[in-house]
Amino acid sequence: MAPTLYPELFMWRVVVLFCAVLSGTPDCARVSARKVNPKIVSDVTIWTSGVEGEIAGYRTPFMTYTPNGTILALAGARKYNKKDNGKKIISLRRSTDKGVTWTPTAFLVDDGYDHGVLGAGTAFVDDDSNTTFVMFIHCQFRCAVPSVLLMNSTNDGVTWGQPRNITPQLQPGVVSHPSPGYGIRKRYEPHKGRLVVCAHGRGPDWGLSLLLSDDGGRTWRTGAFVAKRPCNDSCRGENQQHMFQLGECQPVELPDGSLLVMTRNELRCTCHCKAFLTSHDGGESLPISSLRFDQTLIEPPTDAGLLFSDGVLYFTGPNSSSKRQKMTLRWSYDNGTSWAGELPIWEKAAGYSAVTMLQKDPEDKNYLYVLYEKGFSKTGTSTAAIAFAKIQL
Numbered sequence: 001m002a003p004t005l006y007p008e009l010f011m012w013r014v015v016v017l018f019c020a021v022l023s024g025t026p027d028c029a030r031v032s033a034r035k036v037n038p039k040i041v042s043d044v045t046i047w048t049s050g051v052e053g054e055i056a057g058y059r060t061p062f063m064t065y066t067p068n069g070t071i072l073a074l075a076g077a078r079k080y081n082k083k084d085n086g087k088k089i090i091s092l093r094r095s096t097d098k099g100v101t102w103t104p105t106a107f108l109v110d111d112g113y114d115h116g117v118l119g120a121g122t123a124f125v126d127d128d129s130n131t132t133f134v135m136f137i138h139c140q141f142r143c144a145v146p147s148v149l150l151m152n153s154t155n156d157g158v159t160w161g162q163p164r165n166i167t168p169q170l171q172p173g174v175v176s177h178p179s180p181g182y183g184i185r186k187r188y189e190p191h192k193g194r195l196v197v198c199a200h201g202r203g204p205d206w207g208l209s210l211l212l213s214d215d216g217g218r219t220w221r222t223g224a225f226v227a228k229r230p231c232n233d234s235c236r237g238e239n240q241q242h243m244f245q246l247g248e249c250q251p252v253e254l255p256d257g258s259l260l261v262m263t264r265n266e267l268r269c270t271c272h273c274k275a276f277l278t279s280h281d282g283g284e285s286l287p288i289s290s291l292r293f294d295q296t297l298i299e300p301p302t303d304a305g306l307l308f309s310d311g312v313l314y315f316t317g318p319n320s321s322s323k324r325q326k327m328t329l330r331w332s333y334d335n336g337t338s339w340a341g342e343l344p345i346w347e348k349a350a351g352y353s354a355v356t357m358l359q360k361d362p363e364d365k366n367y368l369y370v371l372y373e374k375g376f377s378k379t380g381t382s383t384a385a386i387a388f389a390k391i392q393l
């Protein structure tokens with residue numbers, strides 16, 4: 001499967017071997033990933049908050065491709081006000097022409113009027129069964145144990161089944177809010193084929209957990225859990241209370257089958273920047289010894305986008321350590337050890353972001369799609385709209 005999914009990477013490997021054997025020159029041997037030169041093709045608003053008679057606020061964008069080459073853009077549509085604990089509906093727009101046109105908004109799940117409050121969510125795909133999933137939390141602020149719900153579509157996101165409650169399958173006492181972003185299906189061993197969703201805690205057991213399924217999404221269990229802990233930041237020695245609090249997260253799989261998990265660093269342990277943990281056992285554990293902070297990936301803090309394709313790691317997030325503004329794409333050729341380039345996507349207010357890439361046609365690997373919270377002034381709200389940017393790589 002790998003050579004057909006990654007024809008370019010496969011060819012580069014052949015080239016690298018060939019060069020190494022024939023010439024051995026360092027320049028030649030250094031070729032390990034494709035090189036990119038990202039440019040914005042289009043940037044359009046797909047949801048506007050607070051239009052009269054409409055949804056008060058569209059927030060927490062998340063996105064996935066489908067095996068049939070469709071882009072699904074989703075968001076938490078906040079019905080009456082923009083607050084986290086207000087009533088919501090999951091909204092969806094589909095694009096079957098690579099982000100040029102969009103279907104009208106479909107509202108997938110409504111949390112009703114009396115109790116509840118849903119929080120959305122993570123989207124992911126089982127490419128074997130062509131099933132697309134959305135996992136989200138329900139009753140996130142009002143129940144002692146919020147429910148993790150899962151629903152799926154087998155017709156490219158046109159219709160969706162009833163959500164089912166998978167909470168009883170997960171580790172009790174670990175609150176799991178599927179983070180805005182996408183889940184992954186492992187392409188390499190160990191545990192090839194496993195579905196992995198990254199979730200963040202909220203409340204007394206703040207932390208980060210990986211939810212795992214080895215049977216195409218039928219059954220789930222909690223794998224790694226990393227709890228909030230003392231930061232141990234020597235620069236802040238006087239602040240005994242300083243904690244490392246993990247938050248909204250996004251995993252990617254590297255070609256050796258390891259999982260790189262990026263997390264929001266809510267209390268700014270060590271830096272106003274992102275933290276990463278690595279799992280070498282398919283998400284069963286995320287050893288704290290693998291923790292590293294990335295000083296380049298500054299954050300306000302906020303949720304952010306991460307994607308690995310053809311040897312290149314892409315990041316989207318605000319280029320600011322204090323404000324949700326300046327949505328920026330960064331790319332790395334060495335798994336995030338260093339960042340080779342950056343492209344401003346939007347210079348004014350901008351907050352959460354999510355990324356995806358289509359997988360169907362060979363040319364799909366030349367485009368990255370970014371869904372992000374957007375504001376229209378530099379200092380005002382970042383939640384005026386949700387925009388979709390198409391980027392040529």
Ligand SMILES: *[C@@H]1O[C@H](CO)[C@@H](O)[C@H](O)[C@H]1NC(C)=O
Nearest residue numbers: 067068069127128129130360
């Ligand atoms: C899944 O969808 C792809 C692309 O549309 C198609 O080629 C494949 O046959 C489908 N597989 C199944 C199991 O339906």
Ligand SMILES: *[C@@H]1O[C@H](CO)[C@@H](O)[C@H](O)[C@H]1NC(C)=O
Nearest residue numbers: 068069096154155156157158
């Ligand atoms: C897949 O896309 C093709 C057009 O590209 C369309 O004709 C077909 O109906 C789609 N299949 C599904 C299951 O949506």
Ligand SMILES: *[C@@H]1O[C@H](CO)[C@@H](O)[C@H](O)[C@H]1NC(C)=O
Nearest residue numbers: 151152161162163216217218
């Ligand atoms: C997909 O949704 C249907 C309808 O709710 C359900 O019967 C089925 O078990 C779900 N499949 C998976 C893998 O979750």
Ligand SMILES: *[C@@H]1O[C@H](CO)[C@@H](O)[C@H](O)[C@H]1NC(C)=O
Nearest residue numbers: 229230231232244269288291
């Ligand atoms: C800080 O030190 C404690 C005690 O050794 C340890 O349990 C914790 O994981 C450390 N925190 C971080 C962020 O590494």
Ligand SMILES: *[C@@H]1O[C@H](CO)[C@@H](O)[C@H](O)[C@H]1NC(C)=O
Nearest residue numbers: 254255256257258333334335
């Ligand atoms: C990136 O990680 C892969 C393992 O998944 C490794 O083979 C490769 O050498 C790493 N690249 C760099 C430049 O460190």
Ligand SMILES: *[C@@H]1O[C@H](CO)[C@@H](O)[C@H](O)[C@H]1NC(C)=O
Nearest residue numbers: 319320326328329342343344
């Ligand atoms: C990101 O911010 C830094 C510091 O303000 C600035 O030097 C850099 O040009 C910015 N990058 C982009 C892509 O805007």
